[in-house]
Amino acid sequence: MLQENTGKVICTHTWSSAIAHIDADAFFVACEQALNPSLKGKCVAVGKERGIITALSYEAKQKGIKRGMRLNQAKNICRDLIVLESHYETYSLFSVRMFEILKRFSPLIEEYSIDEAFVDLTGLRRLHSKTYKEIALSIQSTIKQELNISVSIGISLTKTLAKLASKLKKPYGITLIPGNQIHIFLKDTPIEDVWGIGPNTASLLKKLNIRTALEFVEKDENFLKRYLSKPYIQTYNELKGIQSIEFIPKLPNKSISKAQSFAPSNKESFIFSELVKNLELASYKARRHGLFAKKLTVFLKTSDFQVSFIKVALSIPTNLPIMLTNTLKEAFNKIYTQGLFYRQTGIVLSDLTEKTQQDLFEDTVKIEKIERIYKALDKINSRFGNNTVCLASSLASKQNKKQHLNLPFIDIKI
Numbered sequence: 001m002l003q004e005n006t007g008k009v010i011c012t013h014t015w016s017s018a019i020a021h022i023d024a025d026a027f028f029v030a031c032e033q034a035l036n037p038s039l040k041g042k043c044v045a046v047g048k049e050r051g052i053i054t055a056l057s058y059e060a061k062q063k064g065i066k067r068g069m070r071l072n073q074a075k076n077i078c079r080d081l082i083v084l085e086s087h088y089e090t091y092s093l094f095s096v097r098m099f100e101i102l103k104r105f106s107p108l109i110e111e112y113s114i115d116e117a118f119v120d121l122t123g124l125r126r127l128h129s130k131t132y133k134e135i136a137l138s139i140q141s142t143i144k145q146e147l148n149i150s151v152s153i154g155i156s157l158t159k160t161l162a163k164l165a166s167k168l169k170k171p172y173g174i175t176l177i178p179g180n181q182i183h184i185f186l187k188d189t190p191i192e193d194v195w196g197i198g199p200n201t202a203s204l205l206k207k208l209n210i211r212t213a214l215e216f217v218e219k220d221e222n223f224l225k226r227y228l229s230k231p232y233i234q235t236y237n238e239l240k241g242i243q244s245i246e247f248i249p250k251l252p253n254k255s256i257s258k259a260q261s262f263a264p265s266n267k268e269s270f271i272f273s274e275l276v277k278n279l280e281l282a283s284y285k286a287r288r289h290g291l292f293a294k295k296l297t298v299f300l301k302t303s304d305f306q307v308s309f310i311k312v313a314l315s316i317p318t319n320l321p322i323m324l325t326n327t328l329k330e331a332f333n334k335i336y337t338q339g340l341f342y343r344q345t346g347i348v349l350s351d352l353t354e355k356t357q358q359d360l361f362e363d364t365v366k367i368e369k370i371e372r373i374y375k376a377l378d379k380i381n382s383r384f385g386n387n388t389v390c391l392a393s394s395l396a397s398k399q400n401k402k403q404h405l406n407l408p409f410i411d412i413k414i
């Protein structure tokens with residue numbers, strides 16, 4: 001139990017906002033145990049089909065088994081280990097049901113991963129006639145009762161603090177960090193445990209004599225700006241109880257569109273690259289919301305504002321541009337007229353679904369690889385700006401933009 005100490009108070013508000021982070025405990029294994037209670041309390045792991053441990057029960061964790069271990073290695077550590085095949089479809093059903101339960105407590109839910117969500121509870125104490133702690137207890141027991149899985153919950157003023165809180169008592173824990181106690185919790189938090197601080201940043205901060213989250217927030221912002229980019233300054237503010245990282249609730253409308261205008265051009269490769277860029281931006285948004293498109297609409301606008309468009313049904317719902325480039329090229333060829341000058345291209349991803357590609361696509365491993373690549377790219381792009389890393393086919397658009405920047409007075413007349 002953390003005690004009040006004499007440290008400097010970082011935030012004087014108790015609950016200026018209340019964000020909950022809900023994180024299912026050992027989720028994949030918990031789903032298996034919920035369906036087959038005889039597995040409860042045992043050393044259980046998932047990942048048989050790949051020969052690698054992808055998830056494991058707390059009992060297996062205690063024996064020293066880790067994620068990513070090979071099966072035979074894990075079996076050597078624990079002879080009783082029960083290894084199961086993964087059932088992603090089952091896990092996503094549990095996930096959908098868990099998020100549905102959360103929607104009973106607040107309309108503002110951000111589905112962060114298959115087993116994690118942020119819930120904005122700000123101002124909802126009166127509606128529920130409960131304290132934030134009681135709301136957390138109620139969320140936890142409802143999920144336990146209806147799904148037979150356990151979750152840990154952290155509640156604080158920001159997403160970063162809530163994510164920190166949910167980790168503190170696992171499994172089946174609840175931790176609240178009100179604003180006036182932030183300093184107590186940060187004092188005991190190693191800097192590398194903060195959400196958003198990777199190993200490289202942690203080692204840079206250690207060189208600057210910053211070892212704990214408290215030492216980090218006690219630094220002057222201008223000092224940190226010399227060494228760190230914007231996302232880390234957001235983390236810095238979040239740790240101080242100031243909401244800085246966007247809360248991304250579910251999209252109410254089921255389509256995402258991106259369109260951008262440019263100086264009229266009749267250069268086919270450039271116009272197509274503009275289209276690819278829009279596809280990348282729209283797909284990025286879809287990925288952030290965990291949505292997959294079943295339909296793709298492509299449109300082109302000529303310099304005299306004539307619009308041509310085509311709508312394509314996709315055989316596999318996706319949010320990965322690389323899986324759509326061939327379809328995009330075919331669609332483009334159907335509506336593009338050589339010689340015409342165009343001023344705008346656009347993309348609409350519609351019929352969005354939460355169903356993952358894994359549910360419908362046979363080559364799960366390949367898809368997961370592509371997804372991992374895009375996760376890394378999304379990180380780079382969110383740090384250095386959209387389209388820092390992009391498909392080669394959208395490069396012409398970037399190069400052309402650079403020319404405009406270098407030659408700001410040139411205006412293409414038609």
Ligand SMILES: [Mg+2]
Nearest residue numbers: 023024025115
């Ligand atoms: Mg989890």
